[in-house]
Structure formats: C-alpha cells, structure tokens
Amino acid sequence: MSTAFIGLGAMGYPMARHLAAQEDTLVWNRTFARAEAHEAEYGSEARPLTELAQADIIFSCLPTSTEVWEVLRALDGYLMPDTVWVDCTSGHPAEAPRQAAWLKERGVAWLDAPVSGGVAGAEAGTLTVMVGGDAAALERVRPRLAFAGKTVHVGGVGAGFAVKAVNNTLLAVNLWAAGEGLAALKAAGVDLSAALDVINASSGRSNATENLIGQRALTREFPATFALGLLAKDVGIGLDLVATHKGSAPLLGQTAGLYRAAERMVGAAEDHTAALKLIEQMNDVELT
Numbered sequence: 001m002s003t004a005f006i007g008l009g010a011m012g013y014p015m016a017r018h019l020a021a022q023e024d025t026l027v028w029n030r031t032f033a034r035a036e037a038h039e040a041e042y043g044s045e046a047r048p049l050t051e052l053a054q055a056d057i058i059f060s061c062l063p064t065s066t067e068v069w070e071v072l073r074a075l076d077g078y079l080m081p082d083t084v085w086v087d088c089t090s091g092h093p094a095e096a097p098r099q100a101a102w103l104k105e106r107g108v109a110w111l112d113a114p115v116s117g118g119v120a121g122a123e124a125g126t127l128t129v130m131v132g133g134d135a136a137a138l139e140r141v142r143p144r145l146a147f148a149g150k151t152v153h154v155g156g157v158g159a160g161f162a163v164k165a166v167n168n169t170l171l172a173v174n175l176w177a178a179g180e181g182l183a184a185l186k187a188a189g190v191d192l193s194a195a196l197d198v199i200n201a202s203s204g205r206s207n208a209t210e211n212l213i214g215q216r217a218l219t220r221e222f223p224a225t226f227a228l229g230l231l232a233k234d235v236g237i238g239l240d241l242v243a244t245h246k247g248s249a250p251l252l253g254q255t256a257g258l259y260r261a262a263e264r265m266v267g268a269a270e271d272h273t274a275a276l277k278l279i280e281q282m283n284d285v286e287l288t
Helices: 012-022 032-042 049-054 065-074 095-104 118-124 135-144 159-187 192-199 207-212 228-244 250-266 272-283
Strands: 003-006 025-028 057-060 084-087 109-112 127-133 148-155
Touching: 003 012, 003 049, 012 025, 012 032, 012 057, 012 118, 025 032, 025 049, 049 065, 057 135, 065 095, 084 095, 084 135, 095 109, 095 159, 109 135, 109 159, 118 127, 127 135, 127 159, 135 148, 148 159, 159 192, 159 207, 159 228, 159 250, 159 272, 228 250, 228 272, 250 272
Parallel strands: 003 025, 003 057, 057 084, 084 109, 127 148
Antiparallel strands: 109 127
16 A cells, blocks of 8 residues: 655645655655655655556645646546545635545545644644535544544545645635734834734734734745746635525635735745735735
C-alpha cells in the first residue's frame, strides 16, 4: 500500500511531508524539481504523474478544479480500481459530482476534502478537513490523514467544497470589515495596537483581528501564505453557491466585488491580507 500526493504548493508541500513520515508516499508537482526537492528533504518518492496511479489513495491539492480535471484526464487509462481519490483543492461544488462520476466509471471513489488552517496548520499537522462524499470511503482514508488535526464529514459529494467556500467567504468578510473599522480608528488618531487589544478581548474579535492583522498589516510584512487571487476565487464560489439555490446574499456579493477589485489593484499573487492595502488607499491611511 502506498499514498500519492499531487500538488506541492504552499499547503501541499508540508501536507505531503506528514504523509511521507507515516508511509511510502509518491509525489508529483507540475514543476517537477519541487517534487525532487521534497524527496531529498522528506524521503518521499518523486515519480512521473502516471506512476502515482499505482497508489491506493491519491491526494490532490491544486489551485482550482480546472487543474484537477487536467490531472484526471492525464491519468485516464492508468487509474486502478478501488483507489480513493481525496481532493484537498478548494474546488467548486458544481464540479465535484462530475469528477466523482468520471472517477466512478473507472472504479475510483471520490472525496472532496478541502482543508483549513493555513500554512501554519499544514506545517503542524493540525488542519481541519471538511469532507464530502461516501462515509465508508472516508473511514478507509481517515487513518491516513496524517496532516489533519480534525476531520469532519459534512455531507455528500460537493459538501466539502461548499463548506470551504463559505468558510473562506466569511474570512474575507471579517478581514475586510475589520480593515474598514481600523482605517476609521487610524484616521481618528487611535493607536491600532491598543485598539486590537480591546477588540480581541471583546465581541468584535475574529480570526482576522486575532491572527492576521496584527502580525501582517501592522508589521507591513504580508508573508505570502494564501494568495489574494485564490481568496477572491473562493468568495466567487461562495456567491455561485448562493446563486445555484436562488438565494439572497447582498453582503457576500459586495464582498466578492471588493476582493476582485483588490485582486486587480493590489495583485493576485500577494498574500490575501494585502487586500487591506486597497482599504488604505480608499481612506488615505496606513494600518500601522
């Protein structure tokens, strides 16, 4: 038995490290030198993509569902029956049933299993995994989720992607709202470090105020952990989910527009917290 891991980005690289420490793990990345570096550093086995189809569990962690489709089609004819494919991509809920059906025709089970916890959680092996798909397939995989601190089965195929999209949309809402509030306080001459101390001990606190703004905006470091373009993509997926069910979510719609603007004006490759730079421009202040 072996595990395969496809996609060694900021999240996938440490996630695959935890798997390699537990069992034989084959790795592949579009930039193959990164797979070779992973092998040298952590003892995984860098192999051509088609060889990863030999594993009984295949993990993927890619930018979008589009890249997942590209990999699936590249492996057509190589996949082994009774394999479980675990997609940790922040994918689109509408694509999950199509991908699951495509794999089922080839005897492969599908789980959409995006993760939350950021690079720090991936490094520590404490990620929260939200899983959509067959419960029996999850139980088969669960003992081998070496990168997970918590695993929750949230429903059928696509449910994992849906929960991740809404979770990240709430991250975006909280980050933006906190940024606007702090911009107002800065303009009023308030010390932002002191203000965050109060907010984080009060009802206005959030992950954005507790773990992001103080360590990034106030320090002006903005380390590239989760790209702004990817957060904008996730907010768009959250809005698609609302539209699919003919719901009403005006706040989420406005948030999607703001993050698309930030993606263009600040830069898609910048860290997601750099969206606050657009708020700074809008208010002629710097959140320091």
